[in-house]
Amino acid sequence: MGLRERKKVQTRNALIDAALELFLTQGYDATTIDQIAARVDVSPRTFFRYFSxxxxxxxxxxxxxxxxxxxxxxxxxxxxxxxxxxxxxxxxxxxxxxxxxxxxxxxxxxxxxxxxxxxxxxxxxxxxxxxxxxxxxxxxxxxxxxxxxxxxxxxxxxxxxxxxxxxxxxxxxxxxxxxxxxxxxxxxxxxxxxxxxxxxxxxxxxxxxx
Amino acid sequence: MGLRERKKVQTRNALIDAALELFLTQGYDATTIDQIAARVDVSPRTFFRYFSxxxxxxxxxxxxxxxxxxxxxxxxxxxxxxxxxxxxxxxxxxxxxxxxxxxxxxxxxxxxxxxxxxxxxxxxxxxxxxxxxxxxxxxxxxxxxxxxxxxxxxxxxxxxxxxxxxxxxxxxxxxxxxxxxxxxxxxxxxxxxxxxxxxxxxxxxxxxxx
DNA sequence: TAATTTATGTCACAGCATGACAGATGACAA
DNA sequence: TTGTCATCTGTCATGCTGTGACATAAATTA
The missing domain is CATH 1.10.357.10 (Tetracycline Repressor, domain 2)
Incomplete structure (x- = not known):
């Protein structure tokens, strides 16, 4: 598996982990995409490239x-x-x-x-x-x-x-x-x-x- | 039942009818709140006072x-x-x-x-x-x-x-x-x-x- | 008719989701 | 190594959903 694919899996998991963490502590509605993206250090737009x-x-x-x-x-x-x-x-x-x-x-x-x-x-x-x-x-x-x-x-x-x-x-x-x-x-x-x-x-x- | 309450029921039903009509002809996603409100001749804000x-x-x-x-x-x-x-x-x-x-x-x-x-x-x-x-x-x-x-x-x-x-x-x-x-x-x-x-x-x- | 209550409209705003385009980065062959 | 290509990412712009605040208009009641 190439570096590119490994990075993708990594980013995807990081997004899931960040999202779940924030959802559980702040609540689902109170958490924004911006917060999730910021925690993984990617742009909000990138979030939507991993999840619809x-x-x-x-x-x-x-x-x-x-x-x-x-x-x-x-x-x-x-x-x-x-x-x-x-x-x-x-x-x-x-x-x-x-x-x-x-x-x-x-x-x-x-x-x-x-x-x-x-x-x-x-x-x-x-x-x-x-x-x-x-x-x-x-x-x-x-x-x-x-x-x-x-x-x-x-x-x-x-x-x-x-x-x-x-x-x-x-x-x-x-x-x-x-x-x-x-x-x-x-x-x-x-x-x-x-x-x-x-x-x-x-x-x-x-x-x-x- | 007073005029005010009768009007409310009327508006509510009109909103439902307009919404269902548009949803069925254009599709649910393709229909906007603005379109529904316009058809009933109320403001979009009013729509959300009847339905969350x-x-x-x-x-x-x-x-x-x-x-x-x-x-x-x-x-x-x-x-x-x-x-x-x-x-x-x-x-x-x-x-x-x-x-x-x-x-x-x-x-x-x-x-x-x-x-x-x-x-x-x-x-x-x-x-x-x-x-x-x-x-x-x-x-x-x-x-x-x-x-x-x-x-x-x-x-x-x-x-x-x-x-x-x-x-x-x-x-x-x-x-x-x-x-x-x-x-x-x-x-x-x-x-x-x-x-x-x-x-x-x-x-x-x-x-x-x- | 006057005072009160309630519904509505306007305005402003935050968040979600998508399209378009340019730049950065990994993949690959010479 | 270098150049080319594909792909991922960021930035910008946009439309729709849903909400709060406030003023206006309408109905209710006295």
Missing amino acids: SKEEVALSPPADSQEIFLAEFAGRPESESPYTALSQAMRAMIGTLRDRDPAEAERFMKSRQLVEETPHLLAGQMRLLMDNQKRLVAEVARRQGTDAGDLLPQFVVSIFTGLGMVCHTSGPQGFDIMAKRLDDVLKLADRSLRPGWDLATMTVPSPAAG | SKEEVALSPPADSQEIFLAEFAGRPESESPYTALSQAMRAMIGTLRDRDPAEAERFMKSRQLVEETPHLLAGQMRLLMDNQKRLVAEVARRQGTDAGDLLPQFVVSIFTGLGMVCHTSGPQGFDIMAKRLDDVLKLADRSLRPGWDLATMTVPSPAAG
């Missing part, structure tokens, strides 16, 4: 984590049912996040805390989720052998997204707490959902029905 | 509908389980929306179409949902006899929120289509969820467990 908006820099860590989740999901074995694959991908994601570069892990945690106390960013994170929803539905449909336009794959993904939302605890964060919370939620889900609910065969339990 | 942001005017109809939903939910009989009450409140909401003032119904439909084609507004609508989530969780917890901090009421509400998201169809809208879609989704949910999943007693199936 103030929101994007704040949500860059969760955006990364969602990419990781999608990768984990795509890598789950075909033998797993859609819901099982989704759950396991979620567990795997937490593991991957924890075992990464500590600096990245810290960015993720800071962003998580920030999002929690900033309604506007919470909305933005939802948008990230919905952006990926299409890809998720497509993959679930493929596993089910259904069409992405069908109700069932959308249903499965939406239920799972709902579960993901419950995992957002308030208070002190940490990968262990996240994992524990996820475990509790998935246990509750296992108790609440009928076996095979996420399979296409369930939708036609008998030839006479429908 | 461009987003708020676009989402004012769905915000109304959520208030209706919450009212319907609060009015459901105590005999209904939390999930049943939520489902019935949803059905009732659609009925109320349809039977209202036609002008309001049209605003709702236009906003729905606009939200669907504008990612930023979709995110905003999700935020509206999450704002009401707290109130919903509190009411569900009351019905269950649990604490709002417990996992179960949050779980129930999140599952239901997930269902609500599936109801967003693409393509031509209409109250009948909405009702049909909701019906399909609820049928799917009935097939997927175990009876009593939304009751607190389910969480301690036997004294030895846990």
Whole structure:
């Protein structure tokens, strides 16, 4: 990797760190792009060459984590049912996040805390989720052998997204707490959902029905 | 109601109508506050005395509908389980929306179409949902006899929120289509969820467990 | 009609975000 | 090393969003 590219990565990370630091100490709204840029010693215009908006820099860590989740999901074995694959991908994601570069892990945690106390960013994170929803539905449909336009794959993904939302605890964060919370939620889900609910065969339990 | 208050309602509705009209024809981003204000013949400053942001005017109809939903939910009989009450409140909401003032119904439909084609507004609508989530969780917890901090009421509400998201169809809208879609989704949910999943007693199936 | 309250318009201003252009800097070949 | 090229950055200008302050106009009330 050349010097130019290394510098770019460096600047990008510096911008994220400066932004998160300022957001957490002064508040998201009270922090200006000028302040962030000044702290990294670049022009405000340069900030917008790395991030398209103030929101994007704040949500860059969760955006990364969602990419990781999608990768984990795509890598789950075909033998797993859609819901099982989704759950396991979620567990795997937490593991991957924890075992990464500590600096990245810290960015993720800071962003998580920030999002929690900033309604506007919470909305933005939802948008990230919905952006990926299409890809998720497509993959679930493929596993089910259904069409992405069908109700069932959308249903499965939406239920799972709902579960993901419950995992957002308030208070002190940490990968262990996240994992524990996820475990509790998935246990509750296992108790609440009928076996095979996420399979296409369930939708036609008998030839006479429908 | 005095002349002053009547004028305010009139101006507010005029602003919503002008905004939705422009948003749908030119696009949300391409429309400026100045254009909206000019069409209603008020100053741009006045616009912000009725709505705190461009987003708020676009989402004012769905915000109304959520208030209706919450009212319907609060009015459901105590005999209904939390999930049943939520489902019935949803059905009732659609009925109320349809039977209202036609002008309001049209605003709702236009906003729905606009939200669907504008990612930023979709995110905003999700935020509206999450704002009401707290109130919903509190009411569900009351019905269950649990604490709002417990996992179960949050779980129930999140599952239901997930269902609500599936109801967003693409393509031509209409109250009948909405009702049909909701019906399909609820049928799917009935097939997927175990009876009593939304009751607190389910969480301690036997004294030895846990 | 007079006094009070409230809505509106005008003006000024800070912040976000983008386009255009010139200068600085790293990449690369001779 | 040097010259050329591509790319990154800074500066400047601009439009839109959202807010505070203050004066004016309108409705309410007595």
